[in-house]
Amino acid sequence: MLKSYRPLFSIPHLPNLFVWSLAARLQVAGLPIGVTFLVADWTGSYALAGVVTATLTVGTAVAGPLRGRMADRGRVDRLVAVCGLVYSAGLLALALLPGSLWWAAVPLTLVTGLFMPPANQVGRALWPRLTSGPDRTTMYAAEATFQELLFVVGPLMAAAAVGWGGGRAAVLLMGATSLVGALGFAAAIRRAGVAAAPVPTGGGRAARGRRSLLLRPELTVLIAVCTLLVGGLAAVDLVIVAWARELGSPGHAGGLAAVWALGSLVGGLVAGGLHGTPRIPRRAFSAAFGTALLIPLLPPLTELPTPWLLSPVLFAAGLAIAPTLAAVTERLGDAAPEDRRAEAFGWMSTGITTGVALSAPLTGWLVDAGGVASAVAGGAVLILAAAVLTLRVPQPGPHGTLGTVRAA
Known part of the structure; x- marks a missing residue:
């Protein structure tokens, strides 16, 4: 690997x-x-x-x-x-x-x-x-993986x-x-x-008077995927904190979040070692499924003797996070015009920030209304919606065309 x-x-x-x-x-x-x-x-x-x-x-x-x-x-x-x-x-x-x-x-x-x-x-x-080629795929996987460490x-x-x-x-x-x-x-x-701005390989000057990137359907879908995906992940983060607070053990929040991040880190390292073009829908639906696994193990559906019993499932739920983010990020970079990539990733950052901002009040309301299990269910729905949207993203081959070589 x-x-x-x-x-x-x-x-x-x-x-x-x-x-x-x-x-x-x-x-x-x-x-x-x-x-x-x-x-x-x-x-x-x-x-x-x-x-x-x-x-x-x-x-x-x-x-x-x-x-x-x-x-x-x-x-x-x-x-x-x-x-x-x-x-x-x-x-x-x-x-x-x-x-x-x-x-x-x-x-x-x-x-x-x-x-x-x-x-x-x-x-x-x-x-x-x-x-x-493969080095670019590995690079984006490495970035998504090590970014998990930053959040720890x-x-x-x-x-x-x-x-x-x-x-x-x-x-x-x-x-x-x-x-x-x-x-x-x-x-x-x-x-x-x-340090210098990249020189576009074709039609550079004409492209600079161009329309908004948000009018490009593929980029808009990818940014929406990021918004929903990160919103769902942020919901789980907030739920971990809320659950630890309800248990009267705030210190558990950091440990449980670390287990979740460790799963993402391991998943990202494995994904970076795979060959072929990542299948974004497969990874996104896996992330939604992993999040859904947490729901029946949380209050009020289940009262675990200790929150640490959730650790194996949290680890498994995290495995698809970094691989999904890496695949979406790489696809966004490929879809953006060569001389507008930084702008495209700026929109991606805005989408991520928006997802976190919208997730916080929704998650808080769900925790108050139905407990932490309902809040995780809300997060799983957001990630599932992101996964459904990925079905609208064209799947390129190894050289930017539709291909048959695939990776998980």
Whole structure:
């Protein structure tokens, strides 16, 4: 299996770019924890903390395609570096804001979110420029797999900072992490010689006056798939937290989430070692089925003696997550015009952010109305809807045409 990953290490600059692209987004999963505790310390209200976190999310979602378009048309290293500087300055200002001026955090986080370093879309747009064929498939699988680690390490870093110095310390740590990651990624891009926008191979100038990417049916379907898929996955994350809280053991949430992420990590590593073109529907329906397996094992349908008995099923449910995200991401990169890939991945980031934002209130309502089992059922329905949509995505062959070689 690992033989498929070895060629990636021989591609000039690719390992360095990959590591720094991950470092530049390490703070994404941990920052909401820091902001929540910071605002809750100021106001005593988790509702107001949610408002501030939501404005940060809105800014990030709005900026996704805009930053991607800028990356497609200018120097990527400068864009990443400038965004990193402004974003970290915004987080520093937030951390140092007096509690009596908590209301100023709303416009501040909105503006700060607009400058989140576009490491996601820039990195994903770079991989097709550096890889091709099976190496490209393996690269996207590796990214989806290691991103799961970010969603474990980032929150752990933020939680440790909260325990040491409160929400202020966590926000400062996430700001410093973002700055180091962004500047390191910008330097890696410059050293690799891929800072300039890609030159389209055909009809480049005419294509620049083009219509919105959202008017391209295949791209719109893929972005909708990301929105629904991540919304369903976010529902399970929230349910794990809510269930641990109901049990009076909040510490269980981190362990159970880690088991779920470990399943995704293993699945991603295996998928990256497979040959042939990934079958997106097969992977998406597997993710929906795995999530559905959790439903009968949760309250009020079942009261397990200990939540750790759910671990084997959580692990199995996670196996298809990274493979599905990797296949969708690779297909999006193939479907986007060569000189608009960063913009396309910016829309993907917006779709992912939207999915998380819409999932939170829906999941909360389902937990209140029918318990954690009903909330997981809601998440499974969202993932199933994403799987159904994947049936509308054309399946390319190894060289971009319809083919018969397939991988799981």
